[in-house]
Amino acid sequence: MGPLREGVGTHPMAASDEVVLELAKSEEAALLSHLLELYLHDLSEVFPIDVGPDGRFGYDRLPLYFEEPGRRFPFVIRANGHPAGFALVTRGSPVTQDPTDLDMAEFFVVRRYRRSGVGRTAAFALWDRMPGHWIVRVSEGNRYGLPFWRKIIAEYTEGAFSARTLPGSPHPWLVLGFQSPRGEPRPGATGG
Ligand SMILES: CC(C)(COP(=O)(O)OP(=O)(O)OC[C@H]1O[C@@H](n2cnc3c(N)ncnc32)[C@H](O)[C@@H]1OP(=O)(O)O)[C@@H](O)C(=O)NCCC(=O)NCCS
Numbered sequence: 001m002g003p004l005r006e007g008v009g010t011h012p013m014a015a016s017d018e019v020v021l022e023l024a025k026s027e028e029a030a031l032l033s034h035l036l037e038l039y040l041h042d043l044s045e046v047f048p049i050d051v052g053p054d055g056r057f058g059y060d061r062l063p064l065y066f067e068e069p070g071r072r073f074p075f076v077i078r079a080n081g082h083p084a085g086f087a088l089v090t091r092g093s094p095v096t097q098d099p100t101d102l103d104m105a106e107f108f109v110v111r112r113y114r115r116s117g118v119g120r121t122a123a124f125a126l127w128d129r130m131p132g133h134w135i136v137r138v139s140e141g142n143r144y145g146l147p148f149w150r151k152i153i154a155e156y157t158e159g160a161f162s163a164r165t166l167p168g169s170p171h172p173w174l175v176l177g178f179q180s181p182r183g184e185p186r187p188g189a190t191g192g
Contacts, residue, residue: 017080019121021087021129024074026066032074033062035086039108046141046171073130077109077122084118085109087126093135095166095175102180104136107145114144120152127156127180134178141171153178 024032040049040057051057065074065088077085085108093103109119127134136153138145153161153176161178 017116019084019118019125020078021075021122021125022078024065024076024086028074028076029062029066031076031083032065032086033059035083035108035110036062036106038110039086039106042108042144043142045143046139048170075122075126077118079113079118082112083110084113085122087122089126089130093137095137095173096135096177098133100132102130102132102134104134119148120155123152124156128182131181132179134180136176138174138176139168139171140165140174146174149174149176156180156182158182 036059037057040059043049044057049057062074065072071091073089073091075087075089076083077087086106087104087108088106090103090105091101092099093101095103107119107123109122136149138149140146157178161176163177164175166173166175
């Protein structure tokens with residue numbers, strides 16, 4: 001099921017459930033900061049990250065998402081009007097040379113809405129909304145992210161994506177690359 005209009009779609013829990021992806025406003029920085037804490041707690045299963053003395057992980061780069069509008073893009077995901085996750089996107093990726101590449105820096109869905117298609121609907125809406133060559137990096141130790149990205153990128157691209165492995169600690173990184181929106185030919189793509 002694709003988005004019904006830009007940034008909006010339904011997920012399979014119920015016909016009335018609505019998933020909306022919106023660029024965050026600066027007044028939503030605190031909302032993102034709180035959701036980032038939940039995300040980082042999940043990631044601390046994979047990476048040895050500690051909470052600081054104030055009991056928070058903290059995400060130092062968050063203010064940059066409101067200061068560099070052409071380079072960093074913060075999105076909030078809502079389901080039935082409730083905050084349900086976020087996507088942080090950068091123009092330029094740490095693993096490629098092309099400064100126009102779009103990189104999925106962080107992506108999160110709260111547990112309440114997992115496995116109901118919210119992540120898939122939001123990611124598809126994001127890729128449709130931001131055309132370009134996308135890079136998604138995921139740790140091979142991420143038991144949520146690894147099967148999710150593999151499944152939905154294969155579906156979105158109908159198999160027309162690249163995959164490579166980079167060394168990482170404590171696990172290697174899987175780096176997936178593809179062109180959006182759907183159906184656009186990717187330069188040099190073989191289609192498989
Ligand atoms: C990864 C994450 C965003 C998935 O969000 P979600 O809304 O639950 O994903 P969806 O419901 O859209 O899943 C789509 C498909 O991906 C696959 N998938 C998603 N989560 C999975 C999991 N935990 N295990 C196995 N497959 C999974 C399934 O094939 C699923 O379809 P199905 O439920 O019909 O089988 C969410 O689990 C999350 O935020 N995890 C913590 C943060 C994180 O790891 N982010 C990614 C960083 S790279």
